[in-house]
Amino acid sequence: MQALRKQDLLLLGLAVVFYAIVQGLLMADIIGPFWELNIVLVGINIILAASLNLINGFTGQFSIGHAGFMAVGAYVGAVMTVKFSLPFIVALAGGAVAAGILGFLIGLPTLRLSGDYLAIATLGLGEIIRITILNIPYVGGASGFMGIPRLADFTWVFFLTIFTLFFIKNLIRSSHGRACISIRENEIAAETMGIDTTRYKVLAFTIGASFAGLAGTLFSHYFYIAHPASFTFMRSFDILTMVVLGGLGSMTGAVTGAVLLTFISAALASYPEWRMVIYSISLIILMLYRPQGLLGDKEISLSIIKRLTGGDSRAEN
Amino acid sequence: MGKNWKKWLGATLAVAMSATLLVGCGGEKKAATSNEIKIGGNFELTGNVANYGQSTMNGVKLAIKEVNEKGGVNGKKINLIVADNKSEPAEAANATTKLITQDKVVAVIGPVTSSSLIATAQIATDKKIPVLTPTATSPKVTFDNGKVREMIFRSCFIDPFQGEVMARFAANSMKVKTAAIYVDNSSDYSKGLAEVFRNAFTKLGGQIVAEEAFLQKDTDFKSAITKLKASNPDVIFIPAYYQEVGMIVKQAREMGVTIPLIGTDGWDSPKLAEIASGAALNNTFFSNHYSSEDKDPRIQAFVAAYKKEYNQNPDALAVLGYDGALMMIDALKRAGSEEPKKIQEALAATKNLQVATGVLTLDDKHNPVKSAVIIEMKDGKQTFKEKVNP
Numbered sequence: 001m002q003a004l005r006k007q008d009l010l011l012l013g014l015a016v017v018f019y020a021i022v023q024g025l026l027m028a029d030i031i032g033p034f035w036e037l038n039i040v041l042v043g044i045n046i047i048l049a050a051s052l053n054l055i056n057g058f059t060g061q062f063s064i065g066h067a068g069f070m071a072v073g074a075y076v077g078a079v080m081t082v083k084f085s086l087p088f089i090v091a092l093a094g095g096a097v098a099a100g101i102l103g104f105l106i107g108l109p110t111l112r113l114s115g116d117y118l119a120i121a122t123l124g125l126g127e128i129i130r131i132t133i134l135n136i137p138y139v140g141g142a143s144g145f146m147g148i149p150r151l152a153d154f155t156w157v158f159f160l161t162i163f164t165l166f167f168i169k170n171l172i173r174s175s176h177g178r179a180c181i182s183i184r185e186n187e188i189a190a191e192t193m194g195i196d197t198t199r200y201k202v203l204a205f206t207i208g209a210s211f212a213g214l215a216g217t218l219f220s221h222y223f224y225i226a227h228p229a230s231f232t233f234m235r236s237f238d239i240l241t242m243v244v245l246g247g248l249g250s251m252t253g254a255v256t257g258a259v260l261l262t263f264i265s266a267a268l269a270s271y272p273e274w275r276m277v278i279y280s281i282s283l284i285i286l287m288l289y290r291p292q293g294l295l296g297d298k299e300i301s302l303s304i305i306k307r308l309t310g311g312d313s314r315a316e317n
Numbered sequence: 318m319g320k321n322w323k324k325w326l327g328a329t330l331a332v333a334m335s336a337t338l339l340v341g342c343g344g345e346k347k348a349a350t351s352n353e354i355k356i357g358g359n360f361e362l363t364g365n366v367a368n369y370g371q372s373t374m375n376g377v378k379l380a381i382k383e384v385n386e387k388g389g390v391n392g393k394k395i396n397l398i399v400a401d402n403k404s405e406p407a408e409a410a411n412a413t414t415k416l417i418t419q420d421k422v423v424a425v426i427g428p429v430t431s432s433s434l435i436a437t438a439q440i441a442t443d444k445k446i447p448v449l450t451p452t453a454t455s456p457k458v459t460f461d462n463g464k465v466r467e468m469i470f471r472s473c474f475i476d477p478f479q480g481e482v483m484a485r486f487a488a489n490s491m492k493v494k495t496a497a498i499y500v501d502n503s504s505d506y507s508k509g510l511a512e513v514f515r516n517a518f519t520k521l522g523g524q525i526v527a528e529e530a531f532l533q534k535d536t537d538f539k540s541a542i543t544k545l546k547a548s549n550p551d552v553i554f555i556p557a558y559y560q561e562v563g564m565i566v567k568q569a570r571e572m573g574v575t576i577p578l579i580g581t582d583g584w585d586s587p588k589l590a591e592i593a594s595g596a597a598l599n600n601t602f603f604s605n606h607y608s609s610e611d612k613d614p615r616i617q618a619f620v621a622a623y624k625k626e627y628n629q630n631p632d633a634l635a636v637l638g639y640d641g642a643l644m645m646i647d648a649l650k651r652a653g654s655e656e657p658k659k660i661q662e663a664l665a666a667t668k669n670l671q672v673a674t675g676v677l678t679l680d681d682k683h684n685p686v687k688s689a690v691i692i693e694m695k696d697g698k699q700t701f702k703e704k705v706n707p
Contacts, residue, residue, distance in 0.1 A: 033418045033444075037411055134503060143455060143505040144406065144432045147462065150439070219407065225436040227406040229365065269415050272362045272401035 007302055008166070015162050019155075026154060036154060038266040040222055043157035044215045045258035047164045049242040050251065051211030054168050056240070057249035057297075058177065059204040060184025061111065062119045064236045066212050068126030069099040071231035073213025074220035075139050078148045081221065088151040092160070092217050099213020100206050102129075107205035111198060114187075126236055134228045144227030145220070152221040160218065164211050169251055171207065180204050184249070245286060247293030252300040257293070353396040354389075354655055356381075356645065357416030357425035359437065364404025369429045369634050373452055374399065376638025377426055379626055380646065390649045402428055406436035413437035417444045423655045424449065424648075426641055429634065431455035434469070441468045447661040451641025452634055455505070459683040470664045470683045472641040472672070474707075476506055479581045479604045480513030482689045482705045483554060486602065487579060488521035490691075490703065493551035497527040499541065499565065501557040504533065510556035510581055518554075526550050531561065538565045539572065546574050558583040563592025570597040582606060585633050585692075585699075595697030602702060606633045607674040608690045610701040619673040640672040675704075 022039065025031045031039070048066060055063045073095035080091040110121045139145045171177045179200045182190040191197050220226035238261070246257025264282065268275040286294070358377060361370030378397060385394045398420045400412035409428045416422045417440070424447045428434050431453040438458075441448040449470045450458060456477065459469050487493050496518055501507035515525050527548035529541040542565070545553060553569075555562055555578055562584050569578065580603040590598060609620050609630060619639060623631040631639075647670050648663035649655075667679040675688040686707045693702040 034411075034415045037414050041411070141505055142503060143457070144435070146435055146457065223407045223410050223436055224439045225406050225410075225432065227432050227436070229405055229432065230407050234364075266411070266415075269400055269412060272360075272399055275401055276363050 010302060012162070012166075019158050022158075023154065034266075037222075038262060040152070040154055040157050040218075041266075042259050042262045043154075043161040044218050044222070045239070045242060045262050046161050046255050047211055047215040047218070048239045049246065049254040049258040050164055050168050051208040051215070052239050053243045053246075053248070053251065053254040054171070054180075054211075055204050055208040056243055057247075057254070058172055058184060059180040059201060060187075061201055061205065062115060063122040063205065063208070064119055064233065064240055065122035065124075065126035065129075066208075066239045067231040067233060067235035068129035069103060069209040069212035070216035070219065070235065071129055071133060071226070071228070072099040072102055073216025074226040074231070075133055075145060075216075076213070077217030078145050078220045078226050079139060081151065082145070082148055088156075088221065091151075091221070092214060095217030096210040096214040099216065100210030103209025104202060104206040107202040107209075108198075111201040111205060123233055123236070126231075126233055130228050130231050133231075139226070142228065144225050144229075146225055148220050148224050148226065150222060150224060152218045157218055157222075160214060164214070165251065165255070168207075168211075172251070176200065176203060181249075241283065243293075245283065245293055247295035247297055249297035250293070250295045250299055253293055253295035253297075256295060256300075260294075352392070353394045354649060355396050355398055355420060355422040357413070357420060357422035357427075358397050358399040359402055359409060359412045359416060359425055359427035359433075360399060361404040361429050361433070362399075362401040364402075366404045366430060369452070370401075370404070370427075372632050372634040373427065373429050373638035373641075375623070375627055376631065376635040376640075377451070377642040379623060379635075380639045380642035382626075383622070384646050390646055391653060395646070395649070397426075398422060402433055404430070404433070406433050409433035410436045410440055413440050413448070417441070417446050422446070423657050424645060424660050426451065426638075426645060429453065431458050434458050435461075438466055438469050442466065445661075446657045447664055449641055449645050449664065451637045451639075456509075456684075465682055468661060470644075470667075470679070472644045472677065472685055473606060473637050474687055474689060475684050476509050477513040478707070479689060480510040480556070481517045482604045482691070483556075483579055483581065484514050484517035484521060484523070486604070486691055486703075486705065487552050487554070488518060488523050491552065491577065493523065493577075495524045495526045495550045495552075497529070497545045497548055497550035497553045498525060499538075499545060499553055499555045499557075500528065500530050501561060502530040502532055504557070506583065507556045511554070514554050514556065531557075531565075533558070533561060535561060536564060538568050542569050542572055542574060546572065550576065552577045552579055555580045556583065559586040559589040560592065563589050566593040566601060567597050575600070577602060579603060582633060590694070590697035593697075598694035598697060601694045603692055603694075604689050604705070605692050606689065607636045608692050608699060608701040610699065611690060611704070612701075615671070615673050636673055640674055640677070643672045644670060644677065675706075 026036055052066050055061050076098040077091040077095035080086045080094045106125055113121055134142055179195045182195060183197050183200055187197055242257035242261050243254050247253030268278055358374060360374045361367055381395045381397050389395060398416060400416055402409035402412045413425055416425055426449050429452045434450045434453045447468050451472050453471060454473060454476045456475050459466050459471055487496060498511050500511040527545050529545055531538055555565060562580060566578055578601045582605045584603040585605050620631060623635060644667055648660055652659040652663040670677045677685045677687045679685055688704050688706045690704050691702040692699045
């Protein structure tokens with residue numbers, strides 16, 4: 001326990017150093033606005049991927065409606081800052097809570113489904129959310145919610161990303177998290193052991209949804225606009241791709257997936273004709289040779305690094 | 318061994334994928350003193366409305382190619398740097414940021430759709446780089462919250478104008494007294510047009526006798542058509558997109574509605590005739606940016622050049638892209654420099670510019686005053702009916 005805390009502190013320290021370096025480079029204008037935007041996008045995608053990973057990777061429920069929750073967060077947050085002039089932090093909380101409540105309400109009935117059925121239900125759900133928004137004139141309907149101030153910046157995104165990662169990491173290592181993992185491994189066995197599987201599925205779903213809402217609020221407050229076209233099922237698939245690419249059930253895998261895919265997409269922006277082709281080919285090759293994702297369900301952690309450099313080996317997970 | 322081999326391949330792939338990142342970072346872009354002018358093009362090349370983006374880009378490229386062949390602008394060639402925005406507002410913001418900060422363009426053409434353009438507007442304003450959209454028709458693109466967006470320009474007419482054009486066409490050319498409106502409630506484009514048409518038509522002495530609504534992706538319109546038919550209008554105004562319009566027209570004709578049906582540029586697609594099955598479309602009219610049947614020599618020259626370059630008929634977006642590029646080129650010529658501020662001023666002062674679809678003058682809201690055409694459908698073919706000047 002003590003060792004874990006120490007490790008957490010060390011990681012947090014590293015994160016702060018990393019933040020200081022990037023922020024310094026940003027302020028010195030060495031990282032231009034284009035890459036700044038993509039770094040912010042990476043942060044938002046990490047939150048999305050990590051929260052989807054909690055549902056898909058750790059609890060083993062196949063959800064593909066994440067864009068819907070993101071949309072709820074984006075719009076609720078935008079309404080709070082634009083229409084009610086509330087501070088940004090309240091909007092962030094509001095976006096997360098709203099998405100979480102929706103996740104809870106929807107999770108209760110749908111999580112009784114499993115496998116393909118749940119996938120279809122969540123896919124439909126994401127679309128329902130998007131189309132509902134499309135038909136609410138109060139938030140701009142089909143033309144999108146405009147005039148959102150850019151309140152999110154690298155600092156916000158970075159620390160919320162770190163918060164998300166620590167939250168989910170600690171959740172996974174708690175008894176609740178282990179209950180979730182046991183559901184993934186064998187639902188019947190978990191139930192036999194006295195785990196209330198529906199409760200834990202709904203818990204994971206709700207938490208995943210609320211972090212997606214948080215990411216949505218950041219998203220709309222960085223890009224000045226919340227538009228239904230940004231939250232189609234293609235976005236859900238993007239997030240899913242990040243998770244699967246990085247490795248289902250690996251925290252660092254989700255982070256790796258989010259970072260890689262966002263930067264690849266950005267780097268290929270100069271070759272519009274080939275962008276989607278290269279992107280897709282790299283995914284196909286990866287899935288052919290590494291179907292479990294880049295990291296599988298392993299984690300990159302300090303102890304592995306230590307082991308590689310000849311230090312003591314401590315079992316992870 | 319076999320397992321190891323896979324592991325290494327995985328690692329190599331990861332490295333290869335990371336390496337693609339460096340492609341974007343690497344290579345400092347040339348300074349602005351070279352003998353070319355860099356213009357950004359932010360288009361919908363993939364995603365939902367990829368066909369719009371592609372057509373528009375073709376038009377823009379054609380205009381730039383023509384001017385470069387004639388020696389360029391002020392002795393410099395124009396270099397169009399294209400970025401794809403995947404038909405998504407956030408990606409559009411990303412693309413414009415890239416064009417402005419990485420490629421150091423002096424002005425941007427695009428995006429095509431209003432929402433994507435609005436997502437980029439703030440970035441362009443912050444960086445003080447003028448943006449010209451050849452196609453975004455929402456009034457909010459250039460004018461928002463009671464203020465003109467200083468850096469944003471467009472070269473096509475705005476939505477409400479078409480509503481007025483059709484109201485005038487109905488009242489003056491068709492000389493009808495009563496009209497019904499059948500609106501697509503899921504699109505702002507449709508709702509906006511319906512409102513303008515209602516006001517303009519009433520002002521011209523006409524009367525709106527019925528209004529019904531549908532949603533995109535609906536397939537059965539019979540009950541609404543029955544109601545519209547019962548109110549006995551002289552004409553039905555359907556400001557919507559071709560997909561639904563095709564089915565509405567077909568079902569209306571099947572139900573014995575023979576009165577003229579009129580609409581707007583959302584009707585413009587070869588698919589319309591396919592969906593409605595040709596003859597049903599007789600006695601329908603819609604407003605558009607141009608008609609390839611227009612005998613105007615400028616239009617014919619453009620159509621010929623476009624066919625030669627791309628081996629296909631230009632649609633409205635292609636000609637709008639072409640016009641947009643002409644407007645940008647004209648501004649660059651008059652600015653006489655590559656300073657974004659000068660280009661912005663020159664764009665704002667665009668006056669009596671001859672473009673393919675007519676003469677274009679920018680008003681104080683950065684919206685062009687230019688003519689529209691009315692298209693009549695005859696046996697599934699678009700024919701040029703008349704030109705409506707503002």
